[in-house]
Amino acid sequence: MNMLLSEEQRDALQELMNISMGQAANSLARLIEAKITLSIPKISDVTPEQFVSMLSDQTVWYTRQSFLGSIKGEVISTLSKQGCDAIGKLMDYQLPLTQDRLNELLLELANILAGACLTGFAEQLSLNAKLSMPTMYSATSQHYHYRWASTLMMEVEFKVEVSQFDSKIVICLEEASVQTLLAKLQQLLE
């Protein structure tokens, strides 16, 4: 499935993502005072078609944010519709959540998780990547525009068991950034 990466590179990327998601989970865990379960990060190659097909799950909310710097790309966060109220409560939001307040909560969550994931990842590789503010994304009302033919996708999942809430952070690199990333990775592995 993955032709781009050697086993050693894949292992390294997985571990770097694992470390950055640990930092992200710690930020959120301290905020909501609940334990967060981490997945093993998934690293894969995707085509735009595969990528777009991921954006049509009706059980989750989507947010998007782009990042610029020595590596460029986009972060998609999925946040389960289930459990949003419970998380909102833990974060001192007033219930029931209005649509505006819900969006605010989702964007805040996406920013905490995606921000820590991307920053932690880039820092470990001495790369810089500045993340824009997230916006809500709906596959039914917006057409997804892509500028790449295939790319590297890194996916991690956070579960807050006590609230039955889960969130996935998907980092997609632009094609040109994959080479930058692999070069840095090589330095780390030498």
Place this chain on the structure above:
Amino acid sequence: MPIPITIADDSLMSRKAVRRALPEDWDVEITEACNGKEALEAANSGKAEVLFLDLTMPELDGFGVLKYLHEQQSKTVVIVISADIQPEAKLLVDSLGAFRFLQKPLQPAQLRQALFDVGLI
């Protein structure tokens, strides 16, 4: 006599990071384990006077290893090196008798300090 130590982590890169962080002049015999089961095998066969232990591993995770060693009243000195740095993970690790909890990415100075504190270097 070299000290038998085991590095348990499913990531090759992280095992290398631990190797690189060890004091150069420290006389050790290193065993590597890719999961918790291998870590316990190493401990049970006297290959882990010191065990550098990751928490999230396949087969048997680091908590499982700690629990077993704790129940056996093992003399293995366990230094946990973890990407999961949530307060709850630290508390659990402490309650299971680990000597130190170090965060990933591993800072070599912290690892050496831990070895110094336990009286090994």
